[in-house]
Amino acid sequence: MKDLTGKTIYLKDYAPPAYLVDEVHLTFALAPEATRVKSRIRFRPNPDSASRDFFLHGEELTLISAVIDGAPVTPKITEEGLTCPAPDAPFTWEAEVEIAPARNTALEGLYMSNGMYCTQCEAEGFRKITYYPDRPDVMSVFTVRIESDLPVMLSNGNPGDSGPGFAEWHDPWPKPAYLFALVAGELVNHPGSFTTNSGKDVELNVWVRPGDEGKCAFAMESLKKSMKWDEEVYGREYDLDIFNIVAVDDFNMGAMENKGLNIFNSAAVLASPETSTDANFERIEAIIAHEYFHNWTGNRITCRDWFQLCLKEGLTVFRDAQFTADMRSEPVKRITDVIDLRGRQFREDNGPLAHPVRPESFVEINNFYTATVYEKGAEVIGMLKRLVGDEAYAKALDLYFERHDGDAATIEDWLQVFKDTTGRDLSQFKLWYSQAGTPRVAVEETWEDGTFTLTFRQSTPPTPGQPDKAPRVIPIAVGLLGPNGDEVQETTLLELTQAEQSFTFTGLSARPVPSILRGFSAPVILDRQSSNAERAFLLAHDTDPFCKWEAGRALARDVLLRMLNDGAAPDRDFLGALAATLADESLDPAFVALVLALPSEDDLAQAQVDAGRVPDPQRIHEVREAMLDAMAEALEAPLRRAYDAHQVPGPYSPDADAAAARALANTALMLLSRRDGGALAQAQYDRADNMTQQLAALSALLTAGAGDDALRAFEAQWKDDRLVMDKWFSLQAAHAAPDAAATVARLTEHPAFTMKNPNRFRAVFGAFAMNQAGFHHASGDGYRLMGDWLIRLDRLNPQTTARMCSAFQTWRRYDADRQDMIRDTLRRIISVDGLSRDTAEMIGRILDA
Ligand code: 0A1
Ligand code: ZN
Numbered sequence: 001m002k003d004l005t006g007k008t009i010y011l012k013d014y015a016p017p018a019y020l021v022d023e024v025h026l027t028f029a030l031a032p033e034a035t036r037v038k039s040r041i042r043f044r045p046n047p048d049s050a051s052r053d054f055f056l057h058g059e060e061l062t063l064i065s066a067v068i069d070g071a072p073v074t075p076k077i078t079e080e081g082l083t084c085p086a087p088d089a090p091f092t093w094e095a096e097v098e099i100a101p102a103r104n105t106a107l108e109g110l111y112m113s114n115g116m117y118c119t120q121c122e123a124e125g126f127r128k129i130t131y132y133p134d135r136p137d138v139m140s141v142f143t144v145r146i147e148s149d150l151p152v153m154l155s156n157g158n159p160g161d162s163g164p165g166f167a168e169w170h171d172p173w174p175k176p177a178y179l180f181a182l183v184a185g186e187l188v189n190h191p192g193s194f195t196t197n198s199g200k201d202v203e204l205n206v207w208v209r210p211g212d213e214g215k216c217a218f219a220m221e222s223l224k225k226s227m228k229w230d231e232e233v234y235g236r237e238y239d240l241d242i243f244n245i246v247a248v249d250d251f252n253m254g255a256m257e258n259k260g261l262n263i264f265n266s267a268a269v270l271a272s273p274e275t276s277t278d279a280n281f282e283r284i285e286a287i288i289a290h291e292y293f294h295n296w297t298g299n300r301i302t303c304r305d306w307f308q309l310c311l312k313e314g315l316t317v318f319r320d321a322q323f324t325a326d327m328r329s330e331p332v333k334r335i336t337d338v339i340d341l342r343g344r345q346f347r348e349d350n351g352p353l354a355h356p357v358r359p360e361s362f363v364e365i366n367n368f369y370t371a372t373v374y375e376k377g378a379e380v381i382g383m384l385k386r387l388v389g390d391e392a393y394a395k396a397l398d399l400y401f402e403r404h405d406g407d408a409a410t411i412e413d414w415l416q417v418f419k420d421t422t423g424r425d426l427s428q429f430k431l432w433y434s435q436a437g438t439p440r441v442a443v444e445e446t447w448e449d450g451t452f453t454l455t456f457r458q459s460t461p462p463t464p465g466q467p468d469k470a471p472r473v474i475p476i477a478v479g480l481l482g483p484n485g486d487e488v489q490e491t492t493l494l495e496l497t498q499a500e501q502s503f504t505f506t507g508l509s510a511r512p513v514p515s516i517l518r519g520f521s522a523p524v525i526l527d528r529q530s531s532n533a534e535r536a537f538l539l540a541h542d543t544d545p546f547c548k549w550e551a552g553r554a555l556a557r558d559v560l561l562r563m564l565n566d567g568a569a570p571d572r573d574f575l576g577a578l579a580a581t582l583a584d585e586s587l588d589p590a591f592v593a594l595v596l597a598l599p600s601e602d603d604l605a606q607a608q609v610d611a612g613r614v615p616d617p618q619r620i621h622e623v624r625e626a627m628l629d630a631m632a633e634a635l636e637a638p639l640r641r642a643y644d645a646h647q648v649p650g651p652y653s654p655d656a657d658a659a660a661a662r663a664l665a666n667t668a669l670m671l672l673s674r675r676d677g678g679a680l681a682q683a684q685y686d687r688a689d690n691m692t693q694q695l696a697a698l699s700a701l702l703t704a705g706a707g708d709d710a711l712r713a714f715e716a717q718w719k720d721d722r723l724v725m726d727k728w729f730s731l732q733a734a735h736a737a738p739d740a741a742a743t744v745a746r747l748t749e750h751p752a753f754t755m756k757n758p759n760r761f762r763a764v765f766g767a768f769a770m771n772q773a774g775f776h777h778a779s780g781d782g783y784r785l786m787g788d789w790l791i792r793l794d795r796l797n798p799q800t801t802a803r804m805c806s807a808f809q810t811w812r813r814y815d816a817d818r819q820d821m822i823r824d825t826l827r828r829i830i831s832v833d834g835l836s837r838d839t840a841e842m843i844g845r846i847l848d849a
Pocket of ligand 2: 316
């Protein structure tokens with residue numbers, strides 16, 4: 001394969017910067033096609049570096065002038081930046097460059113979205129704004145002046161002078177360039193305020209396009225809750241006079257934690273009962289919290305280099321998960337996080353894109369904002385907390401904040417505070433940061449003379465570049481149940497450190513049933529031979545909500561696999577266990593809904609691969625559908641009762657209890673609609689006054705084959721709301737049908753389809769990639785269509801294209817025909833002239849491994 005992937009950067013090559021920056025002054029004269037950026041930067045030689053090579057990053061910039069200490073200079077310019085002789089003493093650099101935000105479709109650097117100027121600088125976007133040492137270990141104080149006729153002009157920090165045609169901002173806290181932000185446009189704000197624990201008043205604003213001001217209240221409340229929570233739980237206060245959030249429609253990710261000026265994908269901030277589902281509300285609350293929490297874990301303590309990305313992301317995801325658990329239901333949050341982890345991170349860890357939580361090399365850092373860095377990174381923190389205990393965790397965090405405030409830190413720094421707090425040797429634990437792959441833990445049990453023994457064996461399969469793996473420390477939370485279902489051993493933490501290790505429990509009067517990996521205490525795959533009777537027993541009796549749900553899930557997987565592999569009929573005992581769960585009124589309805597949800601088609605495909613089979617996506621779809629039909633038939637009466645009993649009266653509220661009731665009612669509706677031709681769903685559709693009810697009804701109508709009218713009505717009602725129309729697109733692309741590729745092709749011809757908006761592109765192609773039977777249809781039409789569109793998108797937006805390439809990461813699990821067709825598509829993409837470095841790296845990795 002020809003090498004299109006460009007230069008590889010290695011962690012081991014880290015070298016400190018030659019020059020540090022004390023102060024930056026930036027002046028922006030905004031114009032869509034020709035924005036002028038003037039910079040005045042105070043540099044000083046870094047005493048910790050022997051190098052005096054003066055290099056500034058810069059890409060796609062037109063240099064107008066450059067001056068050092070008042071004297072014009074002529075730097076040498078390459079595609080990556082500039083070099084220039086510089087004094088071995090403090091000096092002032094002044095430069096002016098020109099950029100064209102209106103032509104920036106990559107949405108990195110300074111760009112325009114619906115007439116509004118905005119920036120995205122993480123990870124390496126600042127170099128598209130001006131020449132600068134664009135690396136996170138260079139932290140500086142920024143002062144910004146914006147010149148334009150637009151009414152609202154924002155940047156980081158606190159507001160300074162402003163007047164007609166200009167606004168100034170000053171951020172007193174040193175920060176790396178990736179946290180720089182600028183916004184200018186015709187915006188309106190939803191104001192609020194917060195008084196910190198030490199009595200400081202902070203002005204809060206959510207800025208949106210005119211017309212969206214009615215959708216800001218929930219984000220504002222979420223922000224205040226986050227600020228309070230971080231004070232109460234982590235002792236962290238906000239540190240500026242003002243905190244601004246801005247919603248933009250065109251954004252590659254969810255949101256960005258720029259200091260004092262968070263920029264959000266509008267999908268992650270705008271909320272109203274009519275236009276947002278319960279899941280949207282929960283996600284918005286979590287993302288607002290995530291970005292806010294970054295103020296301490298990311299901004300005040302940042303990363304030394306991009307290999308340390310998990311230092312801020314793993315910790316911040318862990319903190320936002322704790323927050324959601326506190327605001328809502330802890331068990332439900334844990335179970336949904338595990339479903340997500342398995343669906344995205346385990347899948348990544350098991351294929352050609354596998355990489356350690358702290359990668360050791362990359363070509364394009366934007367390709368490493370992954371489920372592994374974020375979600376597995378958060379799991380690693382959860383394990384550390386479990387191993388050292390809550391109290392030591394709290395102490396270690398206090399020490400982390402005290403010791404590293406203002407630093408650009410590393411994973412070594414992070415682990416050192418735990419070592420210093422607890423005296424614990426964390427060298428084996430550190431393997432979680434360096435070894436890729438999901439450990440498999442096999443467990444066997446014996447019962448002899450009143451002694452119960454659990455023997456664990458761990459192993460991690462090879463991953464790209466890492467053939468052999470050493471045993472890790474794996475915290476395994478275990479409880480034991482007696483034959484009558486009572487707990488005879490409460491949760492205890494076993495520390496597995498060897499390849500093979502046994503633990504015994506004595507003093508038991510009868511052979512217990514073990515409940516293993518409680519709370520999903522480690523991100524591993526547990527292999528345990530168990531009977532379905534025992535699984536049903538655990539589903540009925542386990543006191544640990546995660547293991548209780550997991551028992552039901554294992555049961556479902558087993559009966560589905562027997563249907564797939566042996567042509568078995570839907571299992572009566574399984575249906576009985578579901579009926580018992582439905583009848584148990586002591587359970588949280590959200591939990592019941594999770595038990596009723598079957599493993600995804602992708603999960604089943606992976607389960608088949610694990611059993612040495614080649615998955616047939618079409619057949620998996622049919623079998624899963626047959627099981628859903630059987631559930632609808634066997635459980636009709638209790639489902640109907642659950643549906644009726646969980647209608648939420650009164651005006652819509654997004655709180656956890658109301659959302660839980662709707663989750664169960666809508667799960668019941670999906671099943672009931674398989675048998676009534678969609679009558680109940682149509683009735684719900686017609687009376688729905690909120691998006692959760694409306695969308696669930698529309699989806700149920702599609703399942704019932706009776707959704708055409710509702711789809712038209714929905715489009716007519718919501719054609720002017722971009723975020724709601726994304727749902728309309730995505731529901732159709734996700735709906736499995738033999739001609740799914742044709743449906744998707746038709747959707748791309750809809751006047752509202754556009755490649756320029758990442759949300760819209762993902763609504764169609766992201767949903768299609770999740771539609772296993774449609775995307776992997778034997779004709780190969782799905783692969784070709786996806787390939788065509790990724791090639792087109794790459795010219796506009798490399799980042800989003802590269803992320804979408806992961807649709808192909810499981811390709812080696814399929815039959816030879818499908819593999820050939822996918823390989824052809826991947827080769828077609830990688831041979832495109834001028835393909836981006838982002839996409840080239842992704843396709844190269846997917847093909848090579
Ligand atoms: N740091 C942000 C995520 C983010 C990363 C990269 C971006 O552009 C390439 C944008 C946002 C977060 O964790 O929320
Ligand atoms: Zn983050």
